[in-house]
Amino acid sequence: MFKSIIFKFIIPYLIGLVIYLEGINFYTSATLVALFLIYLYKRQNINYFLLFLILGLLIGYTSFNFYNDRFLKLKDSKSFKGIVLKLSIDKRNCIIKGRDCKLYLYFDKSAEINVGDEIVVYGEIIKDIDMKKVYSRNLNAYVKSNKYKVIGKKSGFIIYIYKIHDKLKREMYKIDKISGPFISGLVTGDIDGIDSEIKSLLNDLNISHIVVVSGAHLGILALFVMIVFAFNFKLRYIFLLLFTTCYVILANFNPSAVRAYIMLLLTVFAQTLKKYPNKINILFTATFMMIAYNAFLIYDLGFILSISSTFGIILLSPIISTKLSNKLSVPISAFLFTLPIVLYINGRFSLISIPINMLIAGLVSILTITSLISVLLYILFNYNPLLLPILFCGRLLVNLLKIIQKFNIEFFVGNFNLILVIIYYVFILTLFNIIRTNRISKYAISIVLFILVFLNFNFKHELTINFIDVAQGDCIFIETPNKKTILIDTGAKFEGYNMAEKRVVPYIKRRGYNKIDVFIITHFHNDHAGGIEYILKNLNVKNKYAFMPNRDDFLDLKNRDKIIIDNVELNVITNEKAMNMESNEKCIVLSCKYKEFNFLLTADADLNLMTNISGEYEILKMPHHGSKYSFNEKVLEKLKTQTCIFTVGRNNFGHPAKEVIDLLEKNNIKYYRTDLDGNIQVTSNGKKYKIITQKMKRMIGYGN
Template sequence: MNINRKPFICIAFAMLTGIILARILIEIKFYFALKMLIFIQLISILYYFIYEYDFSKRKLIIVLSLVFLLFGSSLYSYQEYKYHSSYSIVNFLDDDYVNIKGRIIIDPADLEGNNLYIKADYINGEKVKYGKIITAKQNFDYYENNIVISADIKVSLPEEQKNPGGFCYRSHLKQNGIYLQSWSIKNINYHHRKFSYKNYLIKSKYNILSTIDSLVSNENAGFIKAILLGERSAISYHKEKQLQEAGASHLLAISGLHIAIIIMVFSYFAFNIFEERKTALCVITLFNIIYIILVGVRASILRASIFALLYLWAEIFNRKADFLNIIAFSLLINLLINPYLLFTVGLQLSYSLVLTLYYLTPLISEFLNKIFAVSIAAQLAAIPLTAYYFGQYAYIALITNLWAIPIISFLLPLILFILVLSTVLPPLIYFFGPPLEMILNIFFKTLELMTQIQGRMLTISRPNLALVFLYYIIMFTLPYVFKTRIIELNNKKFNWARKIFPVTFLIIFLLIFSTFNSGLLELHFISVGQGDGIYIQFPDGQNMLVDTGPPGPQGRNIEYSILPFLNYKGVSSIDYLVISHFHADHTGGIPTLLENKNVRNIFIAQPAERDQFKNYIINYTNNNKNSNLFYLSENNSFNVSGCRINFLNPPKNTVFEDENKNSLVFLLEYGKHSFIFTGDLYSCGEKRIVREHQLGKIDVLKVGHHGSDTSSSKFFLDSIAPDYAVIPVGRNNFNHPAEKVIKNLEKRKIKYFRTDKDGAVAVKTDGINLKVNSFLD
């Protein structure tokens, strides 16, 4: 590669290398090495200017690469410094209210959402500089962008990632300069409003959103707002899930397709209004910048906009636009704006997709029609990162995108045309609305058909990061191996590459879809909030899930806790589902679990009353011939992969009015180790099972009733003498776990874990050795 022709490739690579080095050194807390790295880089640059000063283009690119290597590591370090600085708002964490003075910030890209932001200037009278606070609109009677307020607020750190495969909300917000959250605000005083050009853009966008609302139904309006104006909060959960399951969720992320169409429409008007091309391009650029602000400065949007605009401007400066050089330049701009973007799935998917389309489409086109080639290349780009971050892949995407992308390519300019026309002749909106509504309804009906053809999405266990990296290296090398050259590589010296590389790529591709069993008994106490969710994997690979956690907002808690964990492990079906008892904090995820995973056997105790979640289970087993429902009580037992499972409660032919007493308690034994799962059983029930079943020493106790003092009595703890105890608990109003229980555990030197503070707890054993650790260790 001639670096004189593609300078930004070297510079961008140096920048991202600097960022990665800084991240690694900061994460391992090797701050001295980081300082030395920055110092050496600085000395190298100074040495060049003092002793090797040369204006040749090649050497200038080299020194610029050194500069951006330094700049990358320094910029990332500076972002971390701001978070930990004495001027950071993180220093004002308090259980009580703090007094704050600052500005309300409205994100122009999320006007339909529920979030507002506060940029604090003073907290408790002390000057602060770094970080914003996320809050909710309902906390304010009135809000406007850039209005200065003072108030008393309770602040807390956003939720961190607590489970393997989970989402780290804290890191996500931190990447956007948001350090704290507040959902409790009082004594709000409004002051003056500071001038901001964004206020005019926000007002204009509100008008556009209002026009879209009058154009089609609410659900379809939400979709239009998302694909045209980046308002992801506007789209309904049902439609977003439908797009995801059909492999078309990328349509909601404004990127190359959207930007190309938007700029095409801008260009049509600009080139017809202005005679001089340079003037037209200036107007197009200005409108594109405004559009970027309205939809949000995201990696894919910047990449696509920079690419399109530089291609248009290249002709004015009599320069030939180089694809890779422009892509590298857009990456450099993205990283300069926010170095954290390098570690986000959005940037990684965006650039891997565009590079794969560039490199691989011509090669695949030699064997297939170009439309199919583009779709296949796009899927090959997305599979590894989708598997790594989400653990699921909608394989129907290959077909969905063949028709969905052309429809969206038709709809976007049509919608823009309608919106522009409606500003001149508002009544015309009633003429265009019905046909547009019909097209969108057909679009989503066809998406529904795609999901029915596919069934459930393919579940893929998280591949090793090194394997993902190797996948992309091999994939991007393939076009060079098969490239037609003036001097062909068909001689024996190079012919091996054309055989080895495709085979290697195929092996890696298959490895990404492979799930490997550890051969151990694994118990994972998942952090689900105030509830239970325990995943057990037996030595032969069979699995069991004990309870499904609480319902959470809109019944979706399981989507942020248990399901991501199951996807991370590559679990597409559950062999045994045990419901300890029918209280919502144990059964809240049942409907979503049964929608997303195949469940072969379900074990329950007879509940005291008819329960809606029990009805879900009965309907599921009635409609699925491969699923069985069993009512269990004490002395029911079975063996799985060398493990013995013996149920100890409830008593046979007994149904208590208090559902906690009906808890399905069982003992799991493997080799010389044993584990007991107690549901929410009370102390009286614990005493009964100890005496009637002659319970002896247990290695790991699942502490009953989330650490309530109604369970885990002194008698029970003394009788089973566990080495470890796990308390599944989350934020609650019941003071769980009770101080009395914690003291009882500590007095007996039982090492205990809390899922709210330690995250998921993993127990692994081969029947002889036992290892226990927590996710947040």
């Protein structure tokens, strides 16, 4: 039955979605489809496969056009109207629901608004972000607001639930700024206000799921209703429907909560008909329904982890429990099925995550039950002391996790790609005999999988230069042939958003590193050095350099200094006559070389410095994000280059300048842009080089 569902319905459905949304090239798509057609032809399932493949393509097409059309209508708008549904603790961010759109708003300072207010916002759509992740949250756009006004107040059942949610998280935050947001996340899945240190703690220990509303939360609530209303069958199901619906609204329709809610409804409905459906059927029916509503949910990490962990528990727990106790089988099953996703996203996992999950599972369950009861009593009686016991227990649990973190051991893998994810799942399904094969076939599959794994790991000793997309800023991460690391700049830090925290450190760890051998700051402007403190706190940094540093822990670099690490040369070029400490004159340019491969990293150098540099470079990082005051025809004549890279994002300076783009195109020089291409990766063996780009943002509405 399991194989039938997977091969007939789920795989072709997902292949159709991915082919449409990701734009996988024709040959890859044809290969995937051909392999499954060959497999299914012998089993006479070809009609089902084709039907659900087409259905996946259609749903991908429908979702893409639905969200893209709305974005195109919104992108040039300057004013937006809607009702406030969710408001951050500091009131600098909120979600509003308009007539035909749902928007996430950013304010420059705390807004004087409340949940339920109807507001008009003046601002502009933020365009230099990955819109797929925006759409996966059932949002239509992010908006940077410069002005707003409240034009009314709305009421109603759903608004009332949202107001309860907002009041609850604010009261808990007011009582305890550490455990308040933690308990709020435990109860409602809303992690607003959780300190970045606590988020890193949960992520490092692979236990972020405890602040995500899941089936366990709804199961506890359902059990409570069943016990209280055991005397009356009809009342039991009426209140079960009422309580769980309110709870999903309270959780802001979190995808994990919605998935559990749909599964619960399908189970209850089947039981009223005296049917006992297969759990896997219910799981995939719920998944099918949610993805049919919004195909971009396949980009929501919480949703993916929720589905995979539930699937693993349903599938593997009965098998593992024959060898081990039930207490061990559930966390092990969830771990085995979420491990490849964690490796793909983070590039690492905690070696003690299974014992930690076993240790805290009971504590979290008890704390969740008591928290739900305390919250319910607080809602009924509006009495703050009712929250004190659970907040105290929450603080104790956080302190316990901080102690455990000191003994954490992380295993770094790096570059765990989608092919390896697929290979892993095939291996697990074969190992546990879920895909039934004879002994010879099992050995054959194992050999093929081993070969594929071997081919997917890069054993070449190559130089890799990563231009990380940090919007309007610079951050370059270099991996030497023997795995030494160089980090040049960090990107910016804004109020509530640190590029080092959100993009740089996760990217470096995903590549399989936790240390930086050489850390260079080209100059101390925010868009280049805003994330220094976060980098130093979260990575093991050995050597720190800067030109005329304004802090004691950085060594001073001078003109013509040279740094050599693993045969990679970094030659320092500076303007020694720079007088204005705040201008771009005070900036390092790095002329870099690996064997016969040369590349020039120019930071924000101006024309005074650029006109004094000459040479042949395969790769040129464009100075000052493509400013016309840093690059012209004279500079190009002195710098013979093949490929240019712009590190740029949304800005008010006109970067990259039209004159600069025209100059490159006139001379047939190829160029890449982080605002359009995402992360840009250059690899070289010392002679030849190749470039790989993320190329996701071009697909959505505003790309080329």
